[in-house]
Amino acid sequence: MTARHGTRPLPNVARENGERRAGIAPRGESHARILQAIVFTLFCITLADLSLLATAAHAEKLAVASKNFEENRLLAEMFARIIEDRTEHTVERNFDMAGTQLCFEALRTGAVDVYPEYTGTGLVSILGLPSATDPAQVLSTVRREFSRQWDLIWMAPLGFENSYEIGLRKDLVEEHSIRSISDLAPFAGEFRAALGAEFIGRPDGLPGLESTYGLKFGDVRSLQQNLKYEAAGQGEVDVIDVYTTDGHILKYGLVVLDDDRSFFPPYQAAALVRGETLRRLPEVGLALNELTDLINEDRMRSWNLRLQEEDVTVEVVAVDALNELGLITSADAPRSTSTKDRSVWSYMWEERGPLFQRVLEHLGMVGLSLLAAVALAVPLGLFLERQRGAAEWVIRAVGVLQTIPSIALLAFMIPALGVGAKPAVAALFLYALLPIVRNTFTGVRDADPEAVEAAWALGMTPAQVLQQVRLPLAMPFILAGVRTAAVINVGTATLAAFIGAGGLGEPIVTGLQLANNKIILSGAIPAALLALLVDGLLGVIEHWTQPKGLALDR
Amino acid sequence: MTSSKPAPVVELDEVCKQFPDGTQALGGVTLHVSHGETVALVGESGSGKTTLLRSINRLVDPTSGQVRVQGNRVDAGDPIELRRHIGYVPQNGGLLPHWTVEDNVGLVPKLLGWKSDKRNARTRELLELVGLAPATYAARYPKTLSGGQRQRVALARALASDPELVLLDEPFGALDPLTRRGIHDEFLNWKSQLDKTLILVTHDMEEALRLSDRVAVLRTGKLEQVATTDELCSRPANEYVRGILGRHWVGA
Ligand SMILES: Nc1ncnc2c1ncn2[C@@H]1O[C@H](COP(=O)(O)OP(=O)(O)OP(=O)(O)O)[C@@H](O)[C@H]1O
Ligand SMILES: [Mg+2]
Numbered sequence: 001m002t003a004r005h006g007t008r009p010l011p012n013v014a015r016e017n018g019e020r021r022a023g024i025a026p027r028g029e030s031h032a033r034i035l036q037a038i039v040f041t042l043f044c045i046t047l048a049d050l051s052l053l054a055t056a057a058h059a060e061k062l063a064v065a066s067k068n069f070e071e072n073r074l075l076a077e078m079f080a081r082i083i084e085d086r087t088e089h090t091v092e093r094n095f096d097m098a099g100t101q102l103c104f105e106a107l108r109t110g111a112v113d114v115y116p117e118y119t120g121t122g123l124v125s126i127l128g129l130p131s132a133t134d135p136a137q138v139l140s141t142v143r144r145e146f147s148r149q150w151d152l153i154w155m156a157p158l159g160f161e162n163s164y165e166i167g168l169r170k171d172l173v174e175e176h177s178i179r180s181i182s183d184l185a186p187f188a189g190e191f192r193a194a195l196g197a198e199f200i201g202r203p204d205g206l207p208g209l210e211s212t213y214g215l216k217f218g219d220v221r222s223l224q225q226n227l228k229y230e231a232a233g234q235g236e237v238d239v240i241d242v243y244t245t246d247g248h249i250l251k252y253g254l255v256v257l258d259d260d261r262s263f264f265p266p267y268q269a270a271a272l273v274r275g276e277t278l279r280r281l282p283e284v285g286l287a288l289n290e291l292t293d294l295i296n297e298d299r300m301r302s303w304n305l306r307l308q309e310e311d312v313t314v315e316v317v318a319v320d321a322l323n324e325l326g327l328i329t330s331a332d333a334p335r336s337t338s339t340k341d342r343s344v345w346s347y348m349w350e351e352r353g354p355l356f357q358r359v360l361e362h363l364g365m366v367g368l369s370l371l372a373a374v375a376l377a378v379p380l381g382l383f384l385e386r387q388r389g390a391a392e393w394v395i396r397a398v399g400v401l402q403t404i405p406s407i408a409l410l411a412f413m414i415p416a417l418g419v420g421a422k423p424a425v426a427a428l429f430l431y432a433l434l435p436i437v438r439n440t441f442t443g444v445r446d447a448d449p450e451a452v453e454a455a456w457a458l459g460m461t462p463a464q465v466l467q468q469v470r471l472p473l474a475m476p477f478i479l480a481g482v483r484t485a486a487v488i489n490v491g492t493a494t495l496a497a498f499i500g501a502g503g504l505g506e507p508i509v510t511g512l513q514l515a516n517n518k519i520i521l522s523g524a525i526p527a528a529l530l531a532l533l534v535d536g537l538l539g540v541i542e543h544w545t546q547p548k549g550l551a552l553d554r
Numbered sequence: 555m556t557s558s559k560p561a562p563v564v565e566l567d568e569v570c571k572q573f574p575d576g577t578q579a580l581g582g583v584t585l586h587v588s589h590g591e592t593v594a595l596v597g598e599s600g601s602g603k604t605t606l607l608r609s610i611n612r613l614v615d616p617t618s619g620q621v622r623v624q625g626n627r628v629d630a631g632d633p634i635e636l637r638r639h640i641g642y643v644p645q646n647g648g649l650l651p652h653w654t655v656e657d658n659v660g661l662v663p664k665l666l667g668w669k670s671d672k673r674n675a676r677t678r679e680l681l682e683l684v685g686l687a688p689a690t691y692a693a694r695y696p697k698t699l700s701g702g703q704r705q706r707v708a709l710a711r712a713l714a715s716d717p718e719l720v721l722l723d724e725p726f727g728a729l730d731p732l733t734r735r736g737i738h739d740e741f742l743n744w745k746s747q748l749d750k751t752l753i754l755v756t757h758d759m760e761e762a763l764r765l766s767d768r769v770a771v772l773r774t775g776k777l778e779q780v781a782t783t784d785e786l787c788s789r790p791a792n793e794y795v796r797g798i799l800g801r802h803w804v805g806a
Contacts, residue, residue: 454648457613458662458711459638472652547652549695 059088062277062284063112065103065419065500066095068509069225070307070314071162071245071269071300075116077318079271079288085328086287094419094500095314096509099198100125102411102419102499107274108150111418114288117272118162119154120265122146124204131204135161135266151275155285156292157268160245160300164199164264166209167242167254169232180258181213184239188215194223194237204265205241212263224512226308229254245297247305269295294325311516344521351522355507359526362503365421365496366489366534369428374482377433381440381478382466391441398437401430406495414499424496424503431492432485436478443477444470475545483538490531494523504530561625562586563719563751564610569619571605571775579605581775582619589718592745592752593780594762596798597772603755604645606772607721610753611640623719638665641712641720641750646728647704649696655681655707656692662715680710683744702733713748722754726761738764759798763787771795 062083066076073095080091094112097103104126106112122142123129129145132138139157146152166181172191178184184191199205200222210216217239223231226248228240233252242249242256244267249256271288278285303317322328348355384391404412409430413423447470455469497505504527511519564587571580579602587593595603608614609621612633621628628636649658656677657664663673678688684706696704705725712720726734742765745752756762762769763783771778771786771794779791790796 448651450644450646450648451650454642454644454708455650455661457608457611457637457642457644457648459634459636459665461634464665469650549651549653549697 059090060281061090061092062114062281063092063094063106063419065097065106065112065115066093067100067103067115068096068098068498071243071304072116073314074303074307074317074321075158075269075271077314078291078322079114079116081318081322082287082290082327083284086290087281087283089281089284092420096497096506097419097500098407098411098498100202102414105411105414106419106499107152107272109415109418110274110276111414111420113277113284114271114273116158116269117154118267118269119157120163120204120267121202122154122272123265124208125202128203131208131263131265133262133266135268138266139268139270146272147275153273153275153278155271155273155288157270158291159269159293159295160297161266161268162243162245162297162300163259163267164205165242165244165259166257167232167240167249168257169235169238170253170255172238173255178257180260181209181215181263182260184257185213185215188239189218191217191238192219192221192236193217193239194221194228194231195241196225196228197222199241204263209263212261226512245300245304247301247308269300290327291325294327299324342518344518344525347518348522348525355504355522355526358502358504358506358523359530361421361501362490362493362505362527362530365425365428365493365501365503366486369425369489370432370482370486372425372429373432373436373485377436377481378440378478380433381437382444382471384437384441385444385470388445395434395438395441398434402434406431406492407498410496410499419500421496421501423499424493424501428489428493428496432489435481435484435488437481439477439481439484440474443474443481447473472547473550475547476542476550479538479542479545483535483542486534486538487531490527490534494527562588563591563624564753565620565622566606566609567620567622569606569609569616569621571602571609571614572617579775580609580616583772583775583777585770585777585780587751587753589751590749591768592754592766594766594769595753595755595772596757596759596762596769598798599757600774601772602775603757603772604723605775607723607753607755610719610721611637611642613637638662638715639717641715641717643705643708643712643720643722643725645724647696647708649704649707649711651696653695654692655686655694655696655699656688658696658707659710659714661711666715676714677710680713681707683713683747684710685740686710701729702737705729705737709744713750717750719751719753722752724755724757727756727758734761741765759801771798 064076064080064083066073076093076095080093083089084091094106097106100117100121103112103115103117107115119135119138119142120131123138124131127142127145129141132141139154143154146154166184168178168184168191172178172187176183176187178187195206200220206220221237223237223240228237229248229252231237232240232254240254242254248254271291273285273288299321303321306312306317307314319328342350380394384394401409406427409427410423413426417423417426444466451473452465452469455465460468493501493503494505494508496503497509504523507519507523508527511517511521511523564585566583566585569580569583570578572578583602583606585593585606595606597603605614609616610623610628612621612628615629623636623640650661653661656674659677659680660673663676668676677692681688681691686703686706691699691703691707696707699707705728709722709725712722726737729737738761745765752766754762754766756765763786766783768780768782769786770780773794779786779795781789781791786795787799790799
């Protein structure tokens with residue numbers, strides 16, 4: 001049964017065009033505005049998360065994800081726009097997710113409905129099958145297996161391949177007359193390679209390359225895509241991994257080597273969609289299907305180059321691309337945002353609107369996670385004070401959470417909570433627990449023992465001792481814990497952009513992709529200021545709540 | 555020897571206390587204290603003085619034996635209620651650092667639900683009694699007081715609900731000798747005004763002899779002698795009692 005969807009993924013095309021309704025404004029947006037205004041007034045007590053839940057009644061909200069590089073983001077934006085244009089559904093964009101595994105997990109678990117994927121990646125990285133050379137055969141294999149195993153559907157390919165390739169500096173090519181990867185192998189030990197983190201890890205990346213060609217680079221470091229080119233251009237590295245459609249290859253004087261042993265499988269780009277989504281909303285399949293075979297390598301390369309060179313947003317290029325393909329005739333192309341010849345400050349000033357939104361999202365995640373953490377950790381700390389035996393174990397267990405690297409913890413949240421703000425808030429919540437539990441517990445436990453003893457002796461009830469003596473005396477410690485947690489979370493929340501949660505990490509991730517320091521700083525500076533502000537504010541609150549009689553301790 | 559006048563305020567009968575870790579802190583203590591009497595508990599560090607005192611207001615529950623206060627078994631009633639009606643001065647005062655002097659003194663009246671007028675009047679009266687002018691001290695925090703002043707506040711707090719019985723655990727232990735001597739005189743003055751039953755822990759024999767009517771000498775959880783101050787000095791029951799008296803005279 002499911003195999004049918006694998007081979008014929010497309011819903012019946014006989015539907016009338018009249019059914020398509022163009023240009024319905026996303027309904028969630030005005031709600032979100034009002035919500036975010038409230039958020040601001042309440043400062044930390046934010047409800048930004050609710051904007052996620054505020055879905056329109058009839059029209060559904062689809063989630064489109066992308067990996068964290070330009071081409072994938074552009075394709076995802078094109079998917080999103082064509083869905084928005086052709087159907088009445090709204091699209092939530094979960095872009096810039098850190099790598100194939102995150103995107104795939106999010107799709108498999110239903111957190112997102114569609115993202116752009118490449119057949120070769122599906123074959124080798126996801127299915128773990130050996131590489132193959134025939135594009136048609138690779139496509140039919142991934143279609144069959146994805147449909148059978150997970151009810152995920154590969155739409156018809158978009159028309160171009162974006163393979164991994166190996167680029168070598170031109171001067172070295174000439175010096176050693178290297179044409180193919182086999183030619184490169186004997187010299188590899190002398191060369192310094194800069195490769196994408198994902199390439200280094202995946203089976204159709206470095207490990208397979210090494211064993212297929214029997215080569216071993218003298219030095220391998222992991223660099224972000226655009227930084228690799230610059231490093232190669234400046235002669236700091238010799239070999240980098242590149243994409244077929246990358247616009248930068250020529251610019252930086254690199255030569256693409258021939259994959260003479262056909263190690264890299266064909267990577268045809270296509271929309272990977274949940275079968276369940278296609279059956280429920282066939283119009284989504286229709287919309288995506290319009291992109292079939294329209295995009296060739298030259299087009300893709302020129303769009304990528306625009307993204308890399310012109311400082312335009314993905315939205316701009318997506319709209320232009322869809323115009324170029326004759327799919328939409330839109331006059332309202334979003335304005336271009338060039339950062340050339342402008343200082344960071346003027347860029348930030350011009351971007352103040354979106355940045356302000358990012359700050360609100362950021363505060364939303366931090367505030368919400370912190371509130372939840374306080375709500376759990378303070379009572380837990382008080383409880384542990386009564387159950388001292390359990391305290392050490394519980395605190396140790398909570399401490400283990402702290403040791404999980406942020407990106408990993410964020411990734412773990414996806415199967416349960418999907419992508420976007422929810423898993424980010426959950427992960428931040430877990431990080432915030434330890435400092436608050438620990439400080440509450442020790443603060444209450446170590447509260448002036450003689451005062452506590454006297455309170456008992458004079459006839460306070462256990463509840464009165466806690467409320468009137470232990471808790472007020474522990475207050476400065478508890479708040480110090482909250483403060484630590486808040487500052488940690490303001491920093492960690494920047495990583496939430498990797499799972500599409502927005503916030504100030506968004507400009508940082510985008511800026512890294514574009515190798516644009518101004519954009520990076522437009523996220524990093526507000527994030528740093530926010531950390532200082534939150535720290536200062538909580539410092540003031542800490543000072544206020546300091547029991548008066550203790551103030552002289554300082 | 556106790557006379558058989560009115561019913562004793564505190565009766566300890568064969569009280570034993572063994573802590574969960576196995577420490578035998580009290581090994582069968584019998585002691586009766588009558589109304590209006592001041593009894594000093596004397597002994598070396600670790601002899602069980604504090605444990606004995608705390609078994610009276612149920613901060614410690616004896617392993618065996620019986621404790622009665624004003625004729626009622628303490629283990630029969632509500633410990634919270636019991637403690638609110640027994641004054642207590644912990645070692646080092648134990649003032650709540652985040653409360654003002656006034657609030658500290660008014661602690662028990664507040665727990666007992668007194669109206670604030672009555673509470674304030676009582677607080678002021680007590681501060682006057684212990685020699686701290688309310689106008690100057692009522693609003694201050696414990697941190698801003700000297701050691702002697704803190705002990706006065708602790709004493710005022712113990713007296714706030716006008717309890718029949720007040721327990722004092724080394725109330726003047728942390729004061730320098732000069733301050734202590736001054737406060738001793740005042741203590742005797744308060745005592746004569748107040749008509750309370752007092753049990754006073756001290757490891758200072760001079761303090762015991764000055765302030766109390768009777769002295770109970772405790773050694774590793776057992777009473778060596780219970781006697782009036784005169785009797786103790788003239789007829790110490792054994793070498794141990796003679797020893798600690800001797801040390802006192804030599805030290806003096
Ligand atoms: N909670 C407890 N658990 C175990 N042992 C205890 C506990 N409290 C007191 N003890 C032990 O009981 C014995 C008597 O202690 P207590 O505090 O009554 O002595 P003390 O005469 O008041 O001494 P000090 O003059 O030093 O205050 C000591 O050996 C002490 O270590
Ligand atoms: Mg003691």
